[in-house]
Amino acid sequence: MLLADVVATSEAVTATRSRKAKIEALAAVLSRAAPAEVEPATAFLAGEPRQGRIGTGWATLAKLRPTPAPSATLTVEDVDHALDVLRGTTGTGSTQRRQQLLADLFGQATATEQDFLIRLLIGELRQGALEGVMVDAIAAAANVPAEAVRRAFMLSGRLPVTAAAALHGGRTALATFHLELGRPLRPMLASPADTLDDALSELGDVSVEYKLDGARIQVHRNGDDVHVFTRKLREVTGSVPELVDLVRGLPCESVVLDGETLALDDNGRPRPFQETMSRFGAASAHELLLHPYFFDVLHLNGEDLLGEPLHTRLDALLRVAEEHRVPGLLRPNPTAAAALLDDSLAAGHEGVMVKALDSIYAAGRRGRAWQKVKPVHTLDLVVLGAEWGHGRRTGFLSNLHLGARDPAGGPPIMVGKTFKGLTDELLEWQTRELRSRAVSRDSHTVYVRPELVVEIELDGVQVSPRYPGGVALRFARVLRYRPDKDPAEADSIDQVKAMLPRSG
Numbered sequence: 304m305l306l307a308d309v310v311a312t313s314e315a316v317t318a319t320r321s322r323k324a325k326i327e328a329l330a331a332v333l334s335r336a337a338p339a340e341v342e343p344a345t346a347f348l349a350g351e352p353r354q355g356r357i358g359t360g361w362a363t364l365a366k367l368r369p370t371p372a373p374s375a376t377l378t379v380e381d382v383d384h385a386l387d388v389l390r391g392t393t394g395t396g397s398t399q400r401r402q403q404l405l406a407d408l409f410g411q412a413t414a415t416e417q418d419f420l421i422r423l424l425i426g427e428l429r430q431g432a433l434e435g436v437m438v439d440a441i442a443a444a445a446n447v448p449a450e451a452v453r454r455a456f457m458l459s460g461r462l463p464v465t466a467a468a469a470l471h472g473g474r475t476a477l478a479t480f481h482l483e484l485g486r487p488l489r490p491m492l493a494s495p496a497d498t499l500d501d502a503l504s505e506l507g508d509v510s511v512e513y514k515l516d517g518a519r520i521q522v523h524r525n526g527d528d529v530h531v532f533t534r535k536l537r538e539v540t541g542s543v544p545e546l547v548d549l550v551r552g553l554p555c556e557s558v559v560l561d562g563e564t565l566a567l568d569d570n571g572r573p574r575p576f577q578e579t580m581s582r583f584g585a586a587s588a589h590e591l592l593l594h595p596y597f598f599d600v601l602h603l604n605g606e607d608l609l610g611e612p613l614h615t616r617l618d619a620l621l622r623v624a625e626e627h628r629v630p631g632l633l634r635p636n637p638t639a640a641a642a643l644l645d646d647s648l649a650a651g652h653e654g655v656m657v658k659a660l661d662s663i664y665a666a667g668r669r670g671r672a673w674q675k676v677k678p679v680h681t682l683d684l685v686v687l688g689a690e691w692g693h694g695r696r697t698g699f700l701s702n703l704h705l706g707a708r709d710p711a712g713g714p715p716i717m718v719g720k721t722f723k724g725l726t727d728e729l730l731e732w733q734t735r736e737l738r739s740r741a742v743s744r745d746s747h748t749v750y751v752r753p754e755l756v757v758e759i760e761l762d763g764v765q766v767s768p769r770y771p772g773g774v775a776l777r778f779a780r781v782l783r784y785r786p787d788k789d790p791a792e793a794d795s796i797d798q799v800k801a802m803l804p805r806s807g
């Protein structure tokens with residue numbers, strides 16, 4: 304299969320807003336792929352090479368561009384092979400050698416293919432929204448239920464191997480994916496509920512738990528071997544020795560726990576999210592101790608619990624880590640649930656999670672089985688650019704341009720701007736980060752690759768002809784950056800519109 308076929312499909316997918324049309328286009332190209340091409344083609348279409356980031360930035364790549372090839376001859380396998388070689392090129396003198404390899408690859412590409420390759424290599428084609436579409440496209444191409452593909456993707460965390468299994472071995476091959484100790488699986492997520500009462504009446508028998516304002520962790524233990532992963536499935540075991548020790552001391556042989564971790568201040572209140580996240584960095588301040596609060600068990604002593612109902616998983620949690628369970632209540636009446644929400648907020652947390660006790664653990668799409676109840680309106684938006692500040696902020700990129708995710712997989716849709724809530728430290732940090740992501744500039748503004756997600760607190764939204772989505776944020780202020788989220792996980796324009804006041 305020619306790379307040009309993949310590029311054309313990728314362009315067609317971006318050009319249409321119809322989810323159905325996207326799925327059809329992706330499924331069509333996947334069904335045509337030869338067995339060896341399925342993995343790399345899926346990877347390119349999902350915007351993430353199998354080899355991961357290559358560590359060469361946009362500026363270097365753009366400079367390398369040789370005269371384009373007059374016609375398309377590069378195959379999907381050629382590119383995949385070149386990226387394998389590139390990944391294997393390390394050590395002394397490798398910078399130059401890598402640049403040569405890239406220049407050779409680009410020299411065989413047409414102008415359109417060069418554009419595609421650069422965007423692929425800097426991660427610009429990776430959009431979270433595409434994952435859901437890809438899952439459905441793989442299901443359509445392989446003629447298997449989307450649920451089977453979604454489960455395999457949750458367990459493997461990788462679309463290319465999921466696609467290969469579906470297309471080569473169908474349902475049987477997909478069913479062979481299992482939870483593997485030491486390999487992270489994609490976490491289950493929640494949907495917003497309008498009110499606590501709505502969530503309680505929709506879900507029936509529930510567990511109501513504090514929604515802690517920390518960072519998600521997934522911990523795997525096999526004997527003495529412990530691994531800790533973040534929400535994005537990045538391994539951080541080396542940075543969190545206190546969590547490793549604690550999990551090693553639990554009364555079990557093997558376990559996979561899902562939970563939240565945070566640092567507490569002297570009064571037992573949560574410290575700011577940034578401080579917790581900073582512990583996941585290499586040079587972290589170890590004096591800031593992290594506490595784990597577990598809310599789920601996915602495996603215990605040789606038994607996978609993913610397909611078991613939540614009440615069974617919570618029983619297992621009580622057996623293995625009762626002291627480290629997130630505060631919560633099983634089957635509370637509405638008064639007790641409301642009191643728990645008040646307690647959670649009074650303790651400095653975000654609200655509560657309401658979870659159906661009969662639900663299995665299912666990652667991938669945000670489901671209704673877990674619902675979050677938070678009194679403050681927040682949106683996770685993508686930074687599209689920023690304007691240079693004035694006065695005290697001269698020399699800093701300040702007023703942020705904010706975009707909501709396009710659920711159809713297109714570029715983010717601008718919904719507003721804000722410079723409120725930015726501390727001096729954040730201004731300095733964002734100026735540096737945004738400049739390194741610049742794609743174009745005018746006299747006031749630096750426009751950036753849409754990679755950073757920022758959590759915005761707001762009073763609401765209003766109809767606005769000024770913005771392309773027809774809605775604008777009201778009184779928006781920055782709460783914090785969300786390094787644990789990809790733009791694919793930002794809130795969508797539909798979620799923004801759902802906040803419009805209901806008329807009549």
Ligand SMILES: Nc1ncnc2c1ncn2[C@@H]1O[C@H](COP(=O)(O)OP(=O)(O)OP(=O)(O)O)[C@@H](O)[C@H]1O
Nearest residue numbers: 492493494512513514515518519563598629656675
């Ligand atoms: N008791 C809990 N059960 C499940 N998740 C919890 C709990 N307490 C805190 N969390 C956090 O809430 C997240 C689930 O909520 P959601 O799916 O809305 O993710 P989110 O978008 O990160 O949430 P938000 O942006 O509102 O913090 C989890 O990823 C986890 O980090």
